Amino acid sequence: MIELQRLTRAFGGRGGVRDIDLGIEDGELIAIVGPSGCGKSTLLSLIAGLDAPDSGVIRIDGRDATALEPKERGVALVFQSYALYPHLDVSRNIGFPLEIARVPKAEIAERVRQTAERLAIGHLLDRRPKQLSGGERQRVALARAIVRRPRICLFDEPLSNLDPALRAQMRVEIRALHRELGATFVWVTHDQAEAMTLAERVVVLREGRVRQLGPPREIYAHPVDTFVASFFGAPTINLLEDQTIGVRPENVTVGSGGLDRVEAHEGRVVLVEPLGAETWITIDTGKERITGRGDPDLAIGERVFARWDPATSLRFRSDGTRSDL
Amino acid sequence: MSRRLFAALAAFFCAAPFLWLVLTALRPEAELTRLGPPSHLSSTAFVRVIREQPLPRAMLNGFLVSACTTVLAIALGSLAAFSLARLRPPGRSVILAGALAVSMFPPIATVGPLYELLSRLGLLDHWAGLVLPYTTFALPLAIFLLTRAFEDIPEELFRAARVDGCSPLSALVRVHLPLAAPSIATAALLVFIAAWNELLYALTFLSTPERRTAPVAIAMLSSEHAEPWGEIAAASTLATLPLVVLALIFQRRIVSGLTAGAVKG
Numbered sequence: 001m002i003e004l005q006r007l008t009r010a011f012g013g014r015g016g017v018r019d020i021d022l023g024i025e026d027g028e029l030i031a032i033v034g035p036s037g038c039g040k041s042t043l044l045s046l047i048a049g050l051d052a053p054d055s056g057v058i059r060i061d062g063r064d065a066t067a068l069e070p071k072e073r074g075v076a077l078v079f080q081s082y083a084l085y086p087h088l089d090v091s092r093n094i095g096f097p098l099e100i101a102r103v104p105k106a107e108i109a110e111r112v113r114q115t116a117e118r119l120a121i122g123h124l125l126d127r128r129p130k131q132l133s134g135g136e137r138q139r140v141a142l143a144r145a146i147v148r149r150p151r152i153c154l155f156d157e158p159l160s161n162l163d164p165a166l167r168a169q170m171r172v173e174i175r176a177l178h179r180e181l182g183a184t185f186v187w188v189t190h191d192q193a194e195a196m197t198l199a200e201r202v203v204v205l206r207e208g209r210v211r212q213l214g215p216p217r218e219i220y221a222h223p224v225d226t227f228v229a230s231f232f233g234a235p236t237i238n239l240l241e242d243q244t245i246g247v248r249p250e251n252v253t254v255g256s257g258g259l260d261r262v263e264a265h266e267g268r269v270v271l272v273e274p275l276g277a278e279t280w281i282t283i284d285t286g287k288e289r290i291t292g293r294g295d296p297d298l299a300i301g302e303r304v305f306a307r308w309d310p311a312t313s314l315r316f317r318s319d320g321t322r323s324d325l
Numbered sequence: 326m327s328r329r330l331f332a333a334l335a336a337f338f339c340a341a342p343f344l345w346l347v348l349t350a351l352r353p354e355a356e357l358t359r360l361g362p363p364s365h366l367s368s369t370a371f372v373r374v375i376r377e378q379p380l381p382r383a384m385l386n387g388f389l390v391s392a393c394t395t396v397l398a399i400a401l402g403s404l405a406a407f408s409l410a411r412l413r414p415p416g417r418s419v420i421l422a423g424a425l426a427v428s429m430f431p432p433i434a435t436v437g438p439l440y441e442l443l444s445r446l447g448l449l450d451h452w453a454g455l456v457l458p459y460t461t462f463a464l465p466l467a468i469f470l471l472t473r474a475f476e477d478i479p480e481e482l483f484r485a486a487r488v489d490g491c492s493p494l495s496a497l498v499r500v501h502l503p504l505a506a507p508s509i510a511t512a513a514l515l516v517f518i519a520a521w522n523e524l525l526y527a528l529t530f531l532s533t534p535e536r537r538t539a540p541v542a543i544a545m546l547s548s549e550h551a552e553p554w555g556e557i558a559a560a561s562t563l564a565t566l567p568l569v570v571l572a573l574i575f576q577r578r579i580v581s582g583l584t585a586g587a588v589k590g
Contacts, residue, residue: 045484048484048488049487049488050484050487050488070487070488070490071487071491071492075488076488077484077485077488079481079484079485080481081481083479083481083482083484083485084485085482085485085486085500086504087503087504096486096489097490100489100491100495100499101490144489
């Protein structure tokens, strides 16, 4: 259990965090998500003990950890750049935390072998980091984090340097690993889709503050403000009438058919994006742009209607917060 | 082609004084003041400085003093540089500027006060009385080179080492020192050369002939009545050899140390 209480760390410019209150349950896979500069990496550094808060308390398993050294926290961290030690081979990279903890040599060798085999890098143990591909480096970094069986494992955008196919595969493996280890995973990312697919709960951070906390589907369905609403979902939610109405593109139908429903907006087609299973049509009504599902045969410039069930729309106040919650 | 020619000329320009020195050392004594090639080569001067002069002893003294200075300067320098580069103490730029200022003092201006100081500490005419001032003059260079070297090591490696359980000191020893090895070799060699060649302090602070370092021993070869050029040249050649050997051993590392950070990757 990690408890953050009124945690504040300010920097001159962006990237600090303010008054963060957050409880992370044992064995949970939680994602911290937000645009760059929102403070998510700072939050991770504070939990890991790489940075000290200006004020506030960090408790790990009920114990005040605010002033503890990183090694006293039992926390592992996987870095975006992998941060492998270039002068050590893969086997010593993975065994490094055990070496520092003075685990006997024979046990290090055994645990390194097991961990490497679990992550399918057993054949790379004699290589140097620079002889590895990005995906292999990622696995070595992962192995180094889990080899000491941490209760808490932090991930700082570890997949963002991988190509999309590998990223999708790693997500599946991370979930399996999480189930297997039973450890608490705290996953930082700026990729909303990654947060949605991976996490059991999502923390949305903006300008150093928690904007919303909840399961991904709840955040998607019930965003607390226009920021959260537009951050989640692709294509982005339609914000209409001076940003007071929000409609998800999947709830909008674009076509030339009759005016049988209440909410109908007329406009010209400006963009057609056929994705195979789905085609997104963007129209310009003269006042605003609306994206919705439509027929891939629609032509640019064609005059059409966008309509949706008003029950699916979200309502916002002028300050961005929800007026219908 | 012209580039090669230029390189050869530059190399010749740099090496010429040393080659001339070696040639002078090998000339028969009667031909010392003559230009042009010697009639034959003679090892008399070398034999004489090794057999009759305290040069071997002086070189040993110099080696010990220089080695101590190097070890001390690199040990203290890497601690200082590491904290400047990674732990970000307040007043970091002031400290760096201060280090630079120290290295700007002309040694001649400090000889008097240092003499007083060493005499009160009882370190006059003692090898430690040279190692201490040498180290203070070598430290700024070591701190500068090593701060740069440590800053070139990605910050995330330091963070990874900390999370993996290292104290800052063990992160230095286990991660940063191995990765900064080329720069450390460079700094060590530059410090060693400076200490090995230093004349003013060594001449002033040492009085017992058996404790002299190589430059002092060479300076003492001349007397009021004679300038034994052949012996001076032979002694200088011998005193230079250890540096040449060290430079050759560390050549590759020095080159990569001096250009560290110039190219990423």
